[in-house]
Amino acid sequence: MCLGIPGELVELADDDTDLATVSVAGVRRKVNVGxxxxxxxxxxxxxxxxxxxxxxxxxxxxxxxxxxxxxxxMGPAYDQELEEFVASSTGREGL
Incomplete structure (x- = not known):
């Protein structure tokens, strides 16, 4: 099952990347906002x-x-989507 998860923008990149930092259930990570x-x-x-x-x-x-x-x-479906969010990579993290 594929779900979209709401996240709050906590930081926008100052460079030319399309990355922003979001907070989802207390987890902060970069997502592509391009x-x-x-x-x-x-x-x-x-x-x-x-x-x-x-x-x-x-x-x-x-x-x-x-x-x-x-x-x-939704219980387990939400837990799975949150795990996938934490594990997913935009391919540009750490740059």
Whole structure:
């Protein structure tokens, strides 16, 4: 099952990469926001929908909270998606 997980932007890169740091369930890591930056203005504190290391959509805080509540109610499916989020790589981490 493939799910998108809401994450809060906590840092935008100062360089020309499409990477930003997000927080998901207390886990911070870099995700690629390249699919959004042409269409959306992103800022620290924004919420985005993430799947395997890529931001798919900008969402508001209420939508993020509702999605997180629904995901928590899914139990093992949410746990698996969170594990995949932690394990996924954008291929540019550590640069």
């Amino acid at each position: 699919l959004l930056i042409e269409d959306e203005e992103l800022a620290v504190g924004d919420w985005i929908l993430i799947h395997v290391g890529f931001a798919l959509a900008k969402i508001d805080e209420a939508e993020a909270a509702a999605a997180l509540d629904m995901l928590h109610s």
